[in-house]
Each structure stands twice: as C-alpha cells, then as structure tokens.
Amino acid sequence: MLTNSLDAAVAQRDAALPPDVANARHDAALQRDAALSPTPAEDQGSSVSSIPEDPVISIRALHKRYGENEAVRGIDLEVRRGEIFAFLGPNGAGKTTTVEILEGFRQAGAGRVQVLGINPWRAPSAWRERIGIVLQESEAEPGLTVRECLCLYAGYYRAPRSVDETLALVGLSEQAQERASALSGGQRRRLDVALALVGDPELIFLDEPTTGFDPSARRAAWEVIAGLRDLGKTVFLTTHYMEEAERLADRIAVIAAGEIIAQGTPHTLGDRQLSVAQITFAPPHEMRLGELPATLAGHADQGPDGRIVLPSSSVAADLHALSGWALARGLKLDDLEVRRPTLEDVYLDLTTDDPDPTTNEPSPTTNDQPRS
Ligand code: ATP
Numbered sequence: 001m002l003t004n005s006l007d008a009a010v011a012q013r014d015a016a017l018p019p020d021v022a023n024a025r026h027d028a029a030l031q032r033d034a035a036l037s038p039t040p041a042e043d044q045g046s047s048v049s050s051i052p053e054d055p056v057i058s059i060r061a062l063h064k065r066y067g068e069n070e071a072v073r074g075i076d077l078e079v080r081r082g083e084i085f086a087f088l089g090p091n092g093a094g095k096t097t098t099v100e101i102l103e104g105f106r107q108a109g110a111g112r113v114q115v116l117g118i119n120p121w122r123a124p125s126a127w128r129e130r131i132g133i134v135l136q137e138s139e140a141e142p143g144l145t146v147r148e149c150l151c152l153y154a155g156y157y158r159a160p161r162s163v164d165e166t167l168a169l170v171g172l173s174e175q176a177q178e179r180a181s182a183l184s185g186g187q188r189r190r191l192d193v194a195l196a197l198v199g200d201p202e203l204i205f206l207d208e209p210t211t212g213f214d215p216s217a218r219r220a221a222w223e224v225i226a227g228l229r230d231l232g233k234t235v236f237l238t239t240h241y242m243e244e245a246e247r248l249a250d251r252i253a254v255i256a257a258g259e260i261i262a263q264g265t266p267h268t269l270g271d272r273q274l275s276v277a278q279i280t281f282a283p284p285h286e287m288r289l290g291e292l293p294a295t296l297a298g299h300a301d302q303g304p305d306g307r308i309v310l311p312s313s314s315v316a317a318d319l320h321a322l323s324g325w326a327l328a329r330g331l332k333l334d335d336l337e338v339r340r341p342t343l344e345d346v347y348l349d350l351t352t353d354d355p356d357p358t359t360n361e362p363s364p365t366t367n368d369q370p371r372s
Contacts, residue, residue: 056081056203056234057102062111064097071097073258074111079251081202084225084235086249088242090351094258095238096207102236103133103205116203129157132196132204136211138188146183146191147176150198157199170194170224186217193224203234210244222247242344252343256351270346278339279310279318284331293325307335 057079064072072094079085089095100106101113104120104127113119118127141149147163154160167173170190175183180191189209196204206225210218218241225248228235239245245252246266254262254269262270280303289300289308296318301309312318315338326333341349 054081055079056116057085057236058112058114059098059102060112062098062101062108062113064094064101064106064109071258072101072109075255075258075260077253077260077263079234079236081234082229082232083250084229084237084248086237086239086245086252087255088239088245088252088347089255093255095255098255099205099207099236099238103131104128129199130202132199132201134189134192134196134204134206134209136207138192141180144180145177146172146180146194149180149191150194153195154198159200160198161200163198166194166198169197169227171220186213186221189213189221190224193221197228201233203236204228206235206237206239208239209237210239210241218244242342242347246343254347254350262350266343269343270350272341272343272346275341275346276311276313277315279312279315279322279337280307280339281322281336282306282334283308284326284333293321295321296325312338 055078057077059075059077062072062075063070075094075098087095087099097106101108102115102120104115104123107121113121115123116127116130118124120127141152144152147167150163150166154163154166164173167176170193172187172190172194175187180188183191193206193209209225210221213221222244225235225237229250235248237245237248249266251263251265252269253260264270264272267273283302283306289302290297292300292308296310299311303309310318310322319338323333325331
C-alpha cells in the first residue's frame with residue numbers, strides 16, 4: 001500500500017474507524033474526490049441497487065485515473081459469497097486503488113462496482129456495518145486493554161459479535177487484560193482482525209495481513225483467516241506472499257499495470273495444472289546423457305550445477321523407466337526430485353516483463369519472502 005500519498009493516508013485512517021465516524025469522513029471525501037475525478041462513473045448516482053447481492057463483489061469495466069496515470073484500466077471481477085479471494089499484483093499494479101474503491105473510500109472513475117449489492121461510494125452506514133476492514137498498519141488505542149478496545153468497537157454496531165467469542169476466535173483470550181499498546185506485532189494484527197470481526201461483518205477486507213510475521217505467527221494467522229471461511233464469511237485478501245495465497249485462497253486474480261492478467265484457483269492460475277514437471281537428479285558418475293534409457297535420453301539435459309534435468313509430462317512412467325535403469329546398473333539416484341512450478345513461479349512468469357529463465361524454473365519449496 002502506498003503510504004506517501006495524502007489520499008491513501010486519509011483512506012487508511014478512515015477505514016480503521018467504526019461505521020458512524022467513517023461515514024462522516026466519507027461525506028467530506030466524496031466532495032473532494034468528485035472534484036478531482038476527471039471521468040464520472042456510470043452509476044455513481046444510485047445509492048442502493050436492486051441487483052441481487054450474489055456475487056458479493058461485482059466489478060465491471062472499472063477505471064480509475066490519477067491525473068495522467070491510469071491506475072486501473074477497465075477491470076472485471078466477481079467474488080462469490082463464502083470464498084477467500086486473493087488479489088495479487090506487483091507494487092503499483094492498482095490493488096490498493098481497487099480495494100479502496102470497493103471499501104467506499106475512493107470514487108470509481110468509470111465502470112460499475114457493487115459490493116453486497118450496493119455502490120460503495122454512496123453506501124449507507126448500514127452497509128458499512130456489513131463489511132470489516134483490516135489494514136496493513138494500524139495504531140493501538142492509547143491506554144485501552146484488548147478487551148476494552150473490542151468493547152468500544154462493539155458499541156458502534158447494532159448486532160455485534162460477543163467480545164469473548166471474538167477474542168477466542170483470534171486467539172487473544174489470554175491477552176484480554178493487556179494494554180493494546182503492549183502487544184507484540186503478531187498479537188497486534190490479531191487484535192486488528194478482532195476489531196474487524198466484532199461487528200460480525202459478512203465481507204472482510206484483509207490488506208497484507210501477515211506482513212512482518214514470523215513463520216509460526218503467520219501460520220496461526222492463516223488458521224484464523226481460514227476459520228472466517230468456515231464461519232461463512234467472504235474474504236478479500238491482498239497479499240504479496242504466494243504461499244499465503246496458495247494456502248488460503250479459493251480463487252486468485254492477478255493485476256498488473258491496472259489490468260487483470262490472470263484469474264483462477266491456486267491450482268489453475270496461469271494454466272499451472274498443465275505445466276510440465278521436471279525430474280532432476282545428481283548423475284551417479286561421469287555419465288553421458290546417451291546412457292539414459294532411450295525414452296528419456298532425447299529430452300534430458302544437464303543443468304549448470306551438473307544435475308540431470310528431465311522435463312516430464314508423464315511422471316510415473318518416466319520415474320519407472322529411470323529407476324529401472326538405475327537399479328539394473330546398481331546405481332543410486334542421489335537427490336532425486338520431482339518439481340512442479342509453484343504458485344510463485346507462475347506469478348513471476350505472469351508479472352515479469354522480461355523473464356529470466358532461471359527465475360522461472362519450478363522450485364521444490366516455496367520462498368517465504370514477499371514478492372513485489
Ligand atoms: P503496492 O503493492 O505498492 O501497494 P498497489 O498495487 O496497491 O501497489 P496502487 O497503490 O493502487 O498500487 O497504485 C496504482 C498506481 O496509482 C501507481 O502508479 C501509483 O503511483 C498511483 N497512485 C496510487 N494512489 C495515488 C494517488 N492518491 N495519487 C496519485 N497516484 C496514485
């Protein structure tokens with residue numbers, strides 16, 4: 001998320017607020033953004049739509065420009081009820097702009113946006129109660145305990161979730177009496193999730209929810225997020241962690257330079273399911289590729305590290321041929337691996353303009369570092 005722009009900072013601050021306060025801020029923002037926006041959206045006049053609420057999010061031909069910069073270039077998206085939808089893309093791709101439009105904090109330039117059946121820019125406070133927002137960064141309520149923070153926020157909603165239940169949901173029951181300002185980073189993010197959940201929203205926006213987490217805190221957070229789906233919530237997740245998207249998302253969309261360049265499940269994104277596997281192993285001796293079984297020798301290659309690389313669209317048959325060949329000669333196949341492209345490989349392939357072939361090789365493990 002951009003933190004160096006005034007607009008983004010305002011949207012970020014407002015989004016953390018309970019519905020009543022956020023709506024008052026929103027009115028002022030509406031006037032400001034309307035004055036700045038060069039292209040009026042097609043449907044900005046309608047406050048409540050008669051369109052059915054499913055899908056939970058529907059975007060058609062959405063455009064948004066900042067002066068000469070067209071940040072979002074005619075995207076279409078649908079998010080279904082009860083799914084975790086991951087929105088991925090490099091820095092500056094247009095994710096935050098899109099999410100802020102969905103949250104009602106930024107006005108669409110053109111196109112049609114419906115969230116829970118309503119145009120977010122004109123949404124009433126009753127609509128805001130139905131969404132929860134977890135920002136990338138937030139500030140602790142000064143002086144309040146974790147429980148007090150939740151009670152404060154719960155008071156803004158007509159039908160909040162029980163505070164104790166919410167604490168248990170995010171794993172903060174034991175920290176209920178601690179000052180929010182004294183929480184660790186990971187606990188603080190759990191509190192952020194709890195604050196977004198205490199209103200019992202139907203739709204939750206999670207903006208890079210595990211940035212800066214250690215691996216065990218990240219896994220704990222994933223359990224909380226997966227639990228939201230079990231509760232029937234719809235989650236719109238923005239993340240730079242491919243492993244996070246792979247573990248959590250039912251569906252993924254990738255945006256680059258303001259356009260949706262791929263959509264699918266973690267398994268099918270970028271035709272991942274059709275990709276060829278690679279069998280690799282360390283050669284058992286100074287061997288020539290021609291020594292391999294005839295069915296394999298033709299497409300085998302030797303990598304720069306000396307390992308033999310076999311692209312394989314029939315892994316079981318190729319492994320059978322290879323292991324039979326090795327056993328017949330009393331050879332070991334050290335470091336034998338079968339690699340398929342990870343989601344990160346696919347993502348990099350989709351979003352890298354001039355791909356370096358070495359970065360697009362499938363890897364057996366997923367890098368835990370965020371990608372931008
Ligand atoms: P990141 O992953 O870095 O958060 P992003 O995908 O969220 O990036 P956006 O923040 O939506 O991308 O930015 C998309 C484009 O719009 C960028 O070129 C950015 O510089 C520009 N932009 C975003 N907000 C503003 C603004 N308030 N004023 C002017 N330009 C903006």
